[in-house]
Amino acid sequence: MKKSKFEKKLFKKLGSLPKAEKIKIIEYYNELYLDQKELGKSDEEIIAEWGNPSDIAFKVLNEDANEIELSEKVLNGIAESKSDKDETETPFKGDNGEKGRQNKKTVQKPSYRSNGGKTSMENGKRETKCISIFKSKIFWIVYFAGFYVTIPLTIALVSVALALAISLFATVAALIVGGAGSSVVGIITMFYSLNDGLLTFGAGLIALGAGLLCLYILGVLGRFFKKKK
Amino acid sequence: MDAQMKKGLLDACVLAVLSREESYGYKLIADLKDIIEISESTLYPILKRLEVSGCLTTVSREYQGRTRKYYTITKGGRHRLADYKLDWVQMKEIYGKIFGMGD
Known part of the structure; x- marks a missing residue:
């Protein structure tokens, strides 16, 4: 399969995604293509490594659907219970002034912990939080x-x-x-x-x-x- | 390996590679292939997810007459990586107790 055909097929298979997102994905593969061409690989070799555009689109759409579903579930959970104290959100709040993205990113974060065994891992994180108080500048300003x-x-x-x-x-x-x-x-x-x-x-x-x-x-x-x- | 477990592991692997130096798509795959099974189609959603959650940023730079996107770990990403390291210590302990694997 040629690269242009691959891109057209992939674009089509990504049907439900916004156009801007589809373009980002095509650009991602284009960049990979150029890097691999520099190594002397042919179009066929490169595209064979990538796999079927349908499978690629399925992975992307599946990932997107999971995150939207999870975001909705967690948002509903937060709305119902004001006492949600997921302190694991804290590390990302002040990161490089990206507070604007806070809603989606703090909603997404629990998904990486939903595999089970969360409690013992959260205890470890609470201990880390106690130690991190001593690392905060405000604590030392008040102290001195x-x-x-x-x-x-x-x-x-x-x-x-x-x-x-x-x-x-x-x-x-x-x-x-x-x-x-x-x-x-x-x-x-x-x-x-x-x-x-x-x-x-x-x-x-x-x-x-x-x-x-x-x-x-x-x-x-x-x-x-x-x-x- | 279980798909869900691998998902979290891949995030940690990507962040670990980026914590050493900034990288780009093809190089990330090349670096990760020695450690864990990963494909181009698997990497994209991971990078997207990490970017949305503020763990990495992207910057486009000119490279040999074309544009290449470079990924850099953020402070939040380093925090997340530290959490993953903590998770590993605890997971190791749990697995050791359950399966009697020891240290």
């Missing part, structure tokens, strides 16, 4: 505007958190090391004084056990929070 309150408060919170973390691990380490040490000392003391030795050994074992138990609990908590993320 009230620096006499926010900075000392931040330092205090970070210090408390660090102190808690350090003291927690220090306590566990002290219990383990102290307990092990006391157990060893207790064994040696038994040779001099059995009662004292047994007491020291026993206390050492209790401390060592408590330390190991705390370490195990910390490990479990750590794995729990890691899984939750």
Whole structure:
């Protein structure tokens, strides 16, 4: 099939589309044609790779119909429920001043998520949104505007958190090391004084056990929070 | 591969290629063919959809005496790509649990 015949057939098969859209599609294929001609391919080879104009038109029209149907469904859904909080629209709102297209693009976006398993993916996106607050300029403007309150408060919170973390691990380490040490000392003391030795050994074992138990609990908590993320 | 799943995957693939550098139709197909099965007729609706949703912009430039349309990823497109990466991490976890595939 020659290129001109292909274009005519494709134009005809795209019947229900607006003329401007049909021209865009023809231009798309024309560009592909020119690129492939530069590589030395013949008309027949190029068009054979593209396939049947009827199949191409069907794909384009099908895609268009799906998006129109979905747009209508989602628009109806939005109209019925004012509390629609699809925050996934946010990334596209201020993009390069293209707010004019917002209606259609925010309506279309949920379609890429409609395959199922949406909830777990949305949770991830909500977490990303929390982190993205710290990336917004407004947050930092407000933060530094009230620096006499926010900075000392931040330092205090970070210090408390660090102190808690350090003291927690220090306590566990002290219990383990102290307990092990006391157990060893207790064994040696038994040779001099059995009662004292047994007491020291026993206390050492209790401390060592408590330390190991705390370490195990910390490990479990750590794995729990890691899984939750 | 399931058609619906492939649809989302193709969007991610196109955005990923464009995130490296701007590209044009034939080059996009050539770059993507090594990764995923894609045809000229499949690419057009994807590009259209991504453009309408603000994930990419187009600019026509002269090339060897003719006009060639170049596609560039936008900030919104990069956000969408980041979402796709997050989706992949979660999908991997889910598949691992369901099919016992592990990491």
